[in-house]
Amino acid sequence: RAKEQGRGAYAFFRQEMNEAATQRLEMVNALHRALAENAFTLAYQPVARVADQRFSSVEALLRWQHGGQAISPAEFIPVAEETGLVVPIGEWVMAEACQQARRWRDAGHPLRIAVNVSGLQIYRTDIVDLLMRCTRDAGIGTDVITIELTESILMQDSNTVREIIADLKHIGSSVAIDDFGTGYSSLSYLSRFKADKLKIDRSFIAKVETSEEDRAIVRMVADISRVLGMRCVAEGVENALQFDFVARCGCDLVQGFHISPPRRASEVLPLLAHPPD
Ligand code: C2E
């Protein structure tokens, strides 16, 4: 009886595994097609200065409409990483962000753009070379692009990443450490990377109204940024209370629905003319 049940559970487990594998394979195929058919787009989320709430830059966020449905990059980027597809997708993102920067500059609104880069991209490709090629092709300066690396990337091979950060800064680009606070890197370790910005993960911001611990973490990260000479960005600021709190902590920049959700490129310039109050 027990044996039978065990076997039943196993068969069920196998079926689930097969379904997951099939779904993954379908996604991989669909990602290949999306790349070939130029089906990706970029959304741009404004980042505002705390001091005057004016926009200082935007972050490029990958968007994919598949089968009439928007699929989150949080869902497909991990799959694209496993299959190496994140490399050509990342090349497309960089090229497109640079072209958009050129269009905004030509429209009289030069805007800096932050581009997210995944771990595999950093280790498998020459990201510095990619950035130089794409900015040159678009006819913009390398200083227009900021590279966002997650804290977890720093921990994999710190010497390689340190050199890449140094090279990016050498060519005039800047570097932000994304999702900070989720990756368990030690603080002394952080000082070895000469990044320009530290972005506090939005999971902490989401809890500042209810959790003393999260308030302490946000305060601490803002302090560390200051001491290490980095600008501090609060991610995922959704309301005025959260905005006031991160402002009091000394965060320099804010990003989140309270300022603006990610928008289509065509919606960004009208926003510049009417900044939030
Ligand atoms: P991220 O770089 O930390 O980007 C911020 C994410 O938070 C975005 O999700 C954004 O839409 C969301 N967000 C912004 N403000 C708020 C807010 O006030 N509340 C809440 N709840 N969410 C907010 P999105 O666009 O789904 O992207 C998820 C992640 O996917 C990104 O996190 C980034 O790690 C990755 N990603 C996005 N685009 C790319 C890309 O071009 N390349 C790579 N490698 N990764 C990307």
Ligand code: MG
């Ligand atoms: Mg980011």
Ligand code: MG
């Ligand atoms: Mg982030």
Ligand code: MG
């Ligand atoms: Mg995040």
